[in-house]
Amino acid sequence: MTDGGFSMAKTTATLKTVQKIGFKNTMRKWWGQKYLQFMVLPGIIWMFVFNYIPMGGIVIAFKKYKITKPISEAPWVALKYFKEFFNDSNFGDVLTNTLGISILKLLIGFPLPILFALLVNEIRGIKFKKISQTLSYLPHFLSWVVLGGILTTWLAKDGVINDFLVAINILKEPISFLGGPQYFWGLALISDSWKELGWAAIIYLAAIAGVDQQLYEAATVDGATKIQKIIYITLPSITGTIAIMLILQVSTLLNTNFDQMMILKNQINVSRSQVIDTYVYQVGMQMGKYSYATAVNLFRSVIALFLLLISNKTCKKLLGRSLY
């Protein structure tokens, strides 16, 4: 008994010394790389101030915060604002629009760049290949504001799109696309796909470039057609990349493209264009309900985090690939 106690005391003592020495060593090592440490430190401070303090600011979702008083003085209200959001008459619309647009982008917008990359890869002439790639990046570099300026003109009743559709007899009469809520989801999908098609294909093109050329040569000898080569060689070779991109996309199901929504949204199509992000901005910044808006945003962030973890795990299980 005493023996055991004695040896235990001894072990703790040794452990402490080891820890002390360990700590001393770490400090010495730290000092040895002081230049490096001083180079990292500003970055850490920056992240603390601009990422972590706002994360702490999330507490106002559980408090009745007014901008005139400090956060610490605001009274706690627990889950009041979350309940308010779930009972809000806008809740259904906002959630439907967010998920609807995101799922459309996932089902249709996600495969398009893969298809585009496969087709670009099959272009014969090197110069033409290069030019089409370069041009396909162009929309990515345009700001949504400029694009919005173009789109509002084009989609108006007397705009280019209506002129074209009427001219080729698809439409009998011009339609005000941005003035019809029922068109909004489609417009959001098409404009986003157009803007990011080439840019999103970069990753897949890089992955395709890494495929072993001998596989294609062997397939040619066996008499495989171009389409067969794409289906049986190229696609399986880039599954890993597709999986990673898919995880990222699924995890962003609740963040729609804020810039796009803000610019294409207007008073008339608001019933189909109000998404969580724009709702947070409108309620928080334009109506001054800070706590409520923060609660709505927190609801979104937490679900997004879960989606990320779940999709990452699924991917790991199915394909043995993961993000981190």
Add this chain to the structure above:
Amino acid sequence: MKRSRISKIKRSKGTFIFDTINTAFMILICFLCIYPIWYVIVNSFNDAKDAMMGGIYWWPRMFSLDNYTTVFEDSSVLQAFKVTIGKTLIGTSLNVFFTAMVAYPLSKNNLVGRKWYMAMGTVTLFFGGGIIPVFIMFKKLYLLNNFLVYIIPAAFNFFNLLIFINFYREIPSALEESARIDGASDWKIFMKIIIPLSKPVLATIALFAGVGQWNDWFGGLMFMTTRTDLEPIQTYLYRMVAQVGSSQVAGSISASNITASDTTSTSIKLATMVITTLPICCVYPFLQKYFVKGMMVGAVKE
């Protein structure tokens, strides 16, 4: 013998059809990517009142440079351009240098606390406070209605840091070691060896950060609550687009209800769209090989 020859001909025929369709499809995509810009350029060189009637698709109908003169004579537009140029130059160079500097130590596995630092950064990629807490904090830091709100909060980017780290790791360590034997400090090695060798990645990040600054309109809308003179051109343009957008939805424009102020705002809108877009169009093709590599490294990390 005969059969194989037939299949060969057939195959090449199939390939020919495939190639033709593919080429046609690519030409269509190229056209769709470039035409909107062309449309704006053509309209910007057309008389504004005439342009508002629509129907200008390929070439100006009433050629005029008035739109551009209107822009360069409007002091508030010029002021907005100054803000945009200022924040792009200062913000981009600070972001690139600062991120490059913080990334360098983090590319070394023996850095004390590296795991913690990286974990701290990775969290920020997937979770954040959201715009309201950020707004409240900026208010407390006196960043509202302050030019610095474009610079300091944009000085660092963890995603770009990952791109830097991956690039640094490909630099042969022998270069650093020989400098160290000569007695150079880590800081000196970074400034004299790493930075000059990192031009491709510096160019990539500069493009990303620069385009981000140049195209940002929300910062001006959100953080310039009273000082509209500190709004960048994109915010200015946003206000016009939002205004015109709602009036266009309400009813189509006809020759009778065009007012003088409509014409001016259309002039400014068209010319500004071209002026803000052209610099980027001229720059990015030359940086293509760099940012393609940068995107790859950033997405498929380690």
